[in-house]
Amino acid sequence: MDATALWQRYQKWLYFHEGIGLYLDVSRMRFDDAFVERLQPKFEQAFADMAELEQGAIANPDENRMVGHYWLRNPDLAPTPELTQEIVSTIEQIEVFAEKVHTGAIHPPKAPRFTDIISIGIGGSALGPQFVAAALAPDFPPLAIHFIDNTDPAGIDRVLTQVRNRLSSTLVLVISKSGGTPEPRNGMAEVKKAYAGHNLDFANYAIAITMPGSKLDEQAKSEGWLARFPMFDWVGGRTSEFSAVGLVPAALQGIDIRAMLEGAKEMDDATRVPDIKNNPAALLALSWYYAGNGKGEKDMVVLPYKDSLLLFSRYLQQLVMESLGKEKDKTGNIVHQGIAVYGNKGSTDQHAYVQQLREGVPNFFATFIEVLEDRQNPSPEIEPGITSGDYLSGFLQGTRQALYENHRDSVTVTIPQVNSRTVGALIALYDRAVGLYASLININAYHQPGVEAGKKAAAEILELQKQVVEVLRKEKTPLTLEEVAQKIGATEKIESIYLILRHLHANGRGITLQGNLGQPSSLKFSIGG
Numbered sequence: 001m002d003a004t005a006l007w008q009r010y011q012k013w014l015y016f017h018e019g020i021g022l023y024l025d026v027s028r029m030r031f032d033d034a035f036v037e038r039l040q041p042k043f044e045q046a047f048a049d050m051a052e053l054e055q056g057a058i059a060n061p062d063e064n065r066m067v068g069h070y071w072l073r074n075p076d077l078a079p080t081p082e083l084t085q086e087i088v089s090t091i092e093q094i095e096v097f098a099e100k101v102h103t104g105a106i107h108p109p110k111a112p113r114f115t116d117i118i119s120i121g122i123g124g125s126a127l128g129p130q131f132v133a134a135a136l137a138p139d140f141p142p143l144a145i146h147f148i149d150n151t152d153p154a155g156i157d158r159v160l161t162q163v164r165n166r167l168s169s170t171l172v173l174v175i176s177k178s179g180g181t182p183e184p185r186n187g188m189a190e191v192k193k194a195y196a197g198h199n200l201d202f203a204n205y206a207i208a209i210t211m212p213g214s215k216l217d218e219q220a221k222s223e224g225w226l227a228r229f230p231m232f233d234w235v236g237g238r239t240s241e242f243s244a245v246g247l248v249p250a251a252l253q254g255i256d257i258r259a260m261l262e263g264a265k266e267m268d269d270a271t272r273v274p275d276i277k278n279n280p281a282a283l284l285a286l287s288w289y290y291a292g293n294g295k296g297e298k299d300m301v302v303l304p305y306k307d308s309l310l311l312f313s314r315y316l317q318q319l320v321m322e323s324l325g326k327e328k329d330k331t332g333n334i335v336h337q338g339i340a341v342y343g344n345k346g347s348t349d350q351h352a353y354v355q356q357l358r359e360g361v362p363n364f365f366a367t368f369i370e371v372l373e374d375r376q377n378p379s380p381e382i383e384p385g386i387t388s389g390d391y392l393s394g395f396l397q398g399t400r401q402a403l404y405e406n407h408r409d410s411v412t413v414t415i416p417q418v419n420s421r422t423v424g425a426l427i428a429l430y431d432r433a434v435g436l437y438a439s440l441i442n443i444n445a446y447h448q449p450g451v452e453a454g455k456k457a458a459a460e461i462l463e464l465q466k467q468v469v470e471v472l473r474k475e476k477t478p479l480t481l482e483e484v485a486q487k488i489g490a491t492e493k494i495e496s497i498y499l500i501l502r503h504l505h506a507n508g509r510g511i512t513l514q515g516n517l518g519q520p521s522s523l524k525f526s527i528g529g
């Protein structure tokens with residue numbers, strides 16, 4: 001396509017949201033009108049599915065749940081007045097709580113103000129808060145946030161070291177929808193011990209964000225934690241940023257949560273329009289379908305050209321891949337669906353993997369996120385008439401063009417600046433795009449049956465570890481791996497037994513070994529001695 005035709009195509013397909021100032025350009029996706037027409041019936045179904053979902057249908061039949069994240073930013077949409085009230089009062093509760101923490105009306109026993117937050121959670125209970133903190137937290141927030149989003153002991157230590165002089169003024173948010181996920185449970189248990197080690201009563205510092213009645217909720221209630229905020233059954237972890245999961249940490253950091261909710265609501269209104277061309281989420285879903293042939297054949301590379309949006313690609317990775325990556329469609333056919341998402345930021349990635357994007361295997365489409373405002377204050381010139389921001393902007397255009405010339409398609413989302421409203425709108429845009437795309441390919445975007453297998457296998461390993469240790473404790477003489485496996489009656493698990501023992505040995509857990517480390521079958525293990 002020549003430059004004139006491309007410019008025509010750009011204007012024909014350009015979407016602009018006046019309220020938010022958001023542009024979406026899908027002109028560099030090479031679909032034609034016939035393709036759009038072919039998808040029209042699927043989109044009609046998708047818009048109808050979405051309307052039903054918003055009205056409170058059981059849109060997640062496998063878990064028998066409604067899917068209500070859209071109600072969080074427009075509580076009047078909730079299907080019952082009780083739900084509306086629950087949403088409204090939770091937001092009010094959060095604002096009042098944050099205000100009291102900021103003014104010192106709620107303060108730690110031994111200090112006039114809380115200074116820091118340790119936020120413990122994983123997946124949807126971490127990625128939204130992390131993304132929003134990186135994008136929106138003021139440079140000098142009223143409370144500085146630190147995340148424990150794993151069961152990595154060294155990661156936990158790092159956070160505890162960062163706050164070691166301020167533990168007595170550090171709030172701890174324990175965020176887990178289910179209240180039973182092992183990683184945050186472990187993080188919480190370790191942090192609780194650290195407080196005890198400093199003679200601090202953890203309950204005075206701890207806040208639970210979880211479903212009422214969960215294990216975590218019961219613990220928080222019985223131990224008298226400082227506060228509890230509800231997470232709703234009808235909100236999925238990966239779409240929970242506008243529930244207490246995201247709003248509590250954001251409000252505590254001084255982020256304007258009302259503006260974030262407003263931006264999301266405005267975007268929700270725009271993405272409810274049942275017209276592909278005038279609905280930015282539909283345009284995204286159309287582009288994804290085109291790129292990957294409705295089967296995820298191409299990866300989505302997300303390139304925000306703004307440091308503060310660095311974590312957007314990681315946030316989208318869970319939203320898109322946990323929602324769309326499914327073995328079966330809604331009818332039960334094996335489909336192995338999904339779209340792989342990765343990315344970091346531009347123009348930094350230009351000096352990392354963009355080489356492959358431009359010339360290597362063409363198995364992706366790019367999503368550029370552009371921010372019009374370079375910085376809040378005027379920029380100095382680094383060359384006559386040129387600023388650093390001009391470079392950033394030029395690099396974005398250049399990469400988009402270079403990719404297109406080499407038949408690599410791209411979408412560009414442009415926002416005027418990074419603020420609470422635009423970040424709220426971005427999250428809402430992708431929430432809806434995922435929902436619509438899921439309908440196009442007929443999958444349930446709201447469950448995650450696949451993650452259970454890994455969790456179950458891990459639980460079995462921990463059980464096996466107990467058996468291994470028990471066997472070695474009873475033995476006087478060192479045992480080979482085969483002997484351990486035989487004594488447990490699990491010869492098929494010999495590799496797992498080896499890996500368990502190697503890990504215990506590396507961590508000074510009382511395991512002694514003799515033999516050649518490079519030849520596991522030569523090793524003999526004992527406890528102590």
Ligand SMILES: O=P(O)(O)OC[C@H]1O[C@](O)(CO)[C@@H](O)[C@@H]1O
Pocket residue numbers: 122123124125175176177178179180181184237238322448451
């Ligand atoms: O908030 P929870 O219940 O601890 O779950 C954390 C994450 O774990 C998952 O259930 C998958 O393992 C995600 O969907 C979720 O965001």
